[in-house]
Amino acid sequence: MLDPKSTFQQRIIEYLESVHMGEFTTGTMADVEARLDKEKQRKGYVPATETLPTAPPKKTCKTQCGECENCSKIIAWWKMYQYTVDELYLSNRHSCHKGCMNNKYGTCKGRFPRPLFTMTTVDPESGAINMKKGELWMNWFTTLVTYLLRCNTDITSLLSGTAIKSVVAYVTDYITKTPLKTYTVFHAVRNMFSKLNDEDRDVNEDSRSKARSGFVKIVNALTAQSEIGAPMAALYLLKNPDHYTQVY
Template identity: 35%
Template sequence: MQAFIRTLLAFDPAQKDAEGGILGVVKSYFGCVEAQGRGSLHCHMVVWVEGGLNPNEMRERIRGDTTAEFQRRLLAFLDDTISTSMPPLPEGYTEPSSPLPHPCSVRGLTPEERNSDVAEQLAAVDLHHVVAACQKHVHSNTCYKYWKGKGHAKECRFDLDEGNVCLESTIDPETGQICLRCMDGMINNFNDTVIQAMRCNMDIKFIGNGQDAKAVLMYITDYITKSPLKAHVSYAALEVALTRLSRFDGTLTDVAQRARRTLQRAAFALVAQQELSAQQVASYLLDLEDHFTSHSFNNLYWTGFERYLDSLDPSPECAFIPATQYAAPDSPDAQTAAERVEDLADQQPHDESVHDGVDEYDEQLDSMNAVDEVGVTTSRTGELVPLANQLYDYVYRAPELDRLTLWDFVSRTKKEGKS
């Protein structure tokens, strides 16, 4: 994947490469690795290209394109980038009598073949075989797993059908909807260069309108949040966990320690029932990436901020809050704003203000109810380091940062220790 990003996408973090890769100049990307039912790993990636317009800008640009020049250039780019038909074999080519190896098991053209006089013809033959093996769809029972039975249309859930043919790419000037040409309804979209280099099944789609953007966001969110355990496996794992929880350990007398041990047993029992493919296990053991991103992201621990805001202005829709906790301003039990900040900040995940490992420490604490037992930690050199958190940082930020919203403060600022 790193070779794909570096060579085919030609992503340049310094943004100095004006030529770009197969999709143009890439501004950013985000990819997530997932294991399919067979266990093989694949990556879902969203790529942002320099000059790309958001759906609203795209629609306005198309509506204002009186000469249709922008539409022509856009469709020419998409037709050149996305292929939707079986590449033809060179004229006069005949298949050899002996069986050929699977095209995904070989690297394609050798250096000698690439430098030969028939390199173009050999590349065309190789592309044809790779697309035929990887992109040509054959209907199976999986295609109709959501079919409701007789009386309902039996359609392939991948929307691949012999009748899905469109001879010319078009754009609806009113809605901005783009319909790419499709010469073969049983061929999944692909890019010539990517499939020849990666030699595996692929898909590629242009997100040019709001409907497509919403569909992709829904697809990505569904993949990120879905459970790795199937329903029947989850129930079986839960049964095993409950059986183990019923075992009493008489050596533990402390209630808190017994509760922690019980939770550990339940968690271990669930994890032990999870099926992992050899590829997943190898990926974990080799510490390979499970996601690829061009940018770094900061975590926003919203729960503590929400509690703080609710303490300043309690909402009737929220859970009941004892009256003594937020007494009248003139009451002896009343808290100042600073005291409320300190109390709520103590319940929020902490990060280390002057050394690395912020995220690792934060993730180990419960963002809802954790009460810190210590207020210091140690740096890599063994020195004591005071702890701080986002709520402290934002509420007590410098006057120069007063105009920053919470979102901008978290995403645009970086905390560094004093030397």
């Protein structure tokens, strides 16, 4: 299995590279940025993040001759598909800011920049797979998902037991949140507004950015309030009743 010439390893790598990637399909980030800057000057330009996906042509050429009208439509659609996917430059590109660097280590919370690999390699000793990645500031993504959803995504292959456990813990944390009481919601919102008023805001920050930042902080505060604690989670896992009764 660890033999680089084995059919199994080659097919595994082919599969992984086909379902997620960490680089653009039509060039480097600089190439995509230059093309988008040019596109924005075109009258009637609408960002891909604000449009719906276009279905591929229904009629196809049975012989795939590459010269007929049906083939021309398919080729044009695939070109549009690749360009649209590469417009994830608008959403999947990370740029460090004071929020992601606000920790005691002074490093990016999103783990950027990411390590680069010119090709997918497999460590012969441990079997660890280092996936091909060509961009420092991009998440992993799947082209089809990006084309359909047109938003920021982070699609990663779970290549270790640790990664799988982390995802299970992450998902469990989200699905075990309980509805908040009304007074708890208003209390959290009030506290966050008080903090925002006390903070020294950046004078160069426009009102839209301030509002966005404020709402994000409010949502995060509400999310923290709705989490189930470890004792409650253990109580359900042990199938104990979810309430206390008076002991006589």
